[in-house]
Amino acid sequence: xxxxxxxxxxxxxxxxxxxxxxxxxxxxxxxxxxxxxxxxxxxxxxxxxxxxxxxxxxxxxxxxxxxxxxxxxxxxxxxxxxxxxxxxxxxxxxxxxxxxxxxxxxxxxxxxxxxxxxxxxxxxxxxxxxxxxxxxxxxxxxxxxxxxxxxxxxxxxxxxxxxxxxxxxxxxxxxxxxxxxxxxxxxxxxxxxxxxxxxxxxxxxxxxxxxxxxxxxxxxxxxxxxxxxxxxxxxxxxxxxxxxxxxxxxxxxxxxxxxxxxxxxxxxxxxxxxxx
Amino acid sequence: xxxxxxxxxxxxxxxxxxxxxxxxxxxxxxxxxxxxxxxxxxxxxxxxxxxxxxxxxxxxxxxxxxxxxxxxxxxxxxxxxxxxxxxxxxxxxxxxxxxxxxxxxxxxxxxxxxxxxxxxxxxxxxxxxxxxxxxxxxxxxxxxxxxxxxxxxxxxxxxxxxxxxxxxxxxxxxxxxxxxxxxxxxxxxxxxxxxxxxxxxxxxxxxxxxxxxxxxxxxxxxxxxxxxxxxxxxxxxxxxxxxxxxxxxxxxxxxxxxxxxxxxxxxxxxxxxxxx
Numbered sequence: 001x002x003x004x005x006x007x008x009x010x011x012x013x014x015x016x017x018x019x020x021x022x023x024x025x026x027x028x029x030x031x032x033x034x035x036x037x038x039x040x041x042x043x044x045x046x047x048x049x050x051x052x053x054x055x056x057x058x059x060x061x062x063x064x065x066x067x068x069x070x071x072x073x074x075x076x077x078x079x080x081x082x083x084x085x086x087x088x089x090x091x092x093x094x095x096x097x098x099x100x101x102x103x104x105x106x107x108x109x110x111x112x113x114x115x116x117x118x119x120x121x122x123x124x125x126x127x128x129x130x131x132x133x134x135x136x137x138x139x140x141x142x143x144x145x146x147x148x149x150x151x152x153x154x155x156x157x158x159x160x161x162x163x164x165x166x167x168x169x170x171x172x173x174x175x176x177x178x179x180x181x182x183x184x185x186x187x188x189x190x191x192x193x194x195x196x197x198x199x200x201x202x203x204x205x206x207x208x209x210x211x212x213x214x215x216x217x218x219x220x221x222x223x224x225x226x227x228x229x230x231x232x233x234x235x236x237x238x239x240x241x242x243x244x245x246x247x248x249x250x251x252x253x254x255x256x257x258x259x260x261x262x263x264x265x266x267x268x269x270x271x272x273x274x275x276x
Numbered sequence: 277x278x279x280x281x282x283x284x285x286x287x288x289x290x291x292x293x294x295x296x297x298x299x300x301x302x303x304x305x306x307x308x309x310x311x312x313x314x315x316x317x318x319x320x321x322x323x324x325x326x327x328x329x330x331x332x333x334x335x336x337x338x339x340x341x342x343x344x345x346x347x348x349x350x351x352x353x354x355x356x357x358x359x360x361x362x363x364x365x366x367x368x369x370x371x372x373x374x375x376x377x378x379x380x381x382x383x384x385x386x387x388x389x390x391x392x393x394x395x396x397x398x399x400x401x402x403x404x405x406x407x408x409x410x411x412x413x414x415x416x417x418x419x420x421x422x423x424x425x426x427x428x429x430x431x432x433x434x435x436x437x438x439x440x441x442x443x444x445x446x447x448x449x450x451x452x453x454x455x456x457x458x459x460x461x462x463x464x465x466x467x468x469x470x471x472x473x474x475x476x477x478x479x480x481x482x483x484x485x486x487x488x489x490x491x492x493x494x495x496x497x498x499x500x501x502x503x504x505x506x507x508x509x510x511x512x513x514x515x516x517x518x519x520x521x522x523x524x525x526x527x528x529x530x531x532x533x534x535x536x537x538x539x540x541x542x543x544x545x546x547x548x549x550x551x552x
Binding site: 021028 | 536
């Protein structure tokens with residue numbers, strides 16, 4: 001028995017993403033103190049599947065000598081009762097929050113199996129896919145003639161995190177973000193490239209610690225001028241000077257997750273997030 | 277005053293993604309009954325920002341004639357108290373779940389401001405970015421020589437949803453997914469293309485309702501043979517026959533969100549999700 005190692009179950013009748021997101025966020029408050037062994041069970045929407053999961057939980061309890069922790073978003077009462085009869089500690093999202101929410105909204109909730117996870121409407125789906133395609137089509141300065149349609153144009157030196165940021169903004173928020181790599185040539189000029197100047201209000205700059213940039217570039221092209229310390233320092237210095245000179249809002253991506261970069265970008269630009 | 281229209285606040289000292297994900301999931305249980313006006317306030321980590329948000333909530337309450345609903349993941353007690361002094365109904369994620377979790381884990385939580393949202397470690401970040409780059413480099417059959425390194429190869433006809441699925445798997449789970457479009461030529465042959473046969477155990481098929489496919493293709497290339505009813509029906513029939521003949525696991529993407537497709541794909545293949 002190891003008190004510092006616990007099994008975690010994320011269980012849902014849908015994708016399990018809500019249970020996972022919530023659970024991960026809560027568990028991060030205990031990191032470094034307890035080690036977690038995580039498992040997700042999506043689409044638990046029949047009694048039979050519920051019984052299987054119950055057996056899995058009991059098995060883990062036997063093995064660990066400690067009750068597993070269960071984060072669930074199950075709406076069917078029979079399914080939920082079956083899972084909750086296992087030897088685990090159950091943190092039930094709907095059970096906990098739906099009652100106070102019904103009271104506050106003076107309305108009954110749907111409580112239909114799987115309903116909770118069909119948040120993405122057809123319209124929402126199309127909007128996100130359209131935004132992802134936009135990000136791909138307008139990646140890395142590949143095309144610039146659609147900048148009129150862009151909600152945002154992310155700029156920065158090569159390998160500072162532009163593409164993942166644009167894709168995340170598209171996928172999560174339905175935002176159409178193009179991106180344009182600032183090259184040495186662009187940086188040598190005292191002015192913003194003309195094609196960017198036209199869209200100045202849409203520009204958002206990323207920057208990065210030059211040492212980190214060097215490490216990333218070296219993985220891609222070892223021993224190149226491109227990945228040299230001198231080149232990375234030069235480009236980052238120049239790009240930051242340009243942002244300041246032109247008054248372009250910008251943030252550093254170093255040590256930040258794509259979620260953090262995207263959230264800061266939204267907060268800085270005031271771009272509206274879509275609730276899809 | 278409109279009882280069927282309510283203002284929703286997602287408030288966090290981090291990105292707000294946990295509060296949003298949880299809140300959206302709960303609110304979807306009331307959709308069609310109540311209309312929601314949603315707002316997210318990330319990085320509320322000072323007393324000053326907390327006071328601003330409190331004023332916003334009170335303002336919304338005045339305007340709506342009904343108390344707003346607040347989903348929060350605030351850890352700092354002073355910040356949280358300030359927000360909770362507003363005229364709203366507060367559903368507090370940490371307050372609600374951290375105590376039972378501390379008891380179950382026999383350990384105290386960190387409760388450090390912002391900590392809850394730094395789930396993405398450096399290692400996790402790199403793994404995701406690497407997976408996103410892999411998906412981009414191996415998109416649409418662009419390259420096949422890295423299929424050895426792929427966790428998964430998603431196949432299907434053009435515009436059935438392969439690229440967004442691969443990108444989501446990369447971003448969310450750090451899975452390296454290549455994708456390969458099955459063309460008419462591939463479908464005419466009685467056998468799987470040779471380059472796919474070698475990696476048969478990694479193949480996963482997507483399919484789609486031909487009428488829906490037609491609509492998607494028509495947006496891209498109106499009045500083309502590619503978007504014709506006949507062509508779409510032909511390709512979908514052939515591809516589904518191939519999946520059955522070759523025993524390739526597959527799902528239909530019609531009317532499903534990227535999250536749902538990805539979750540089903542993981543469940544069907546048994547591919548391990550990474551908790552990043």
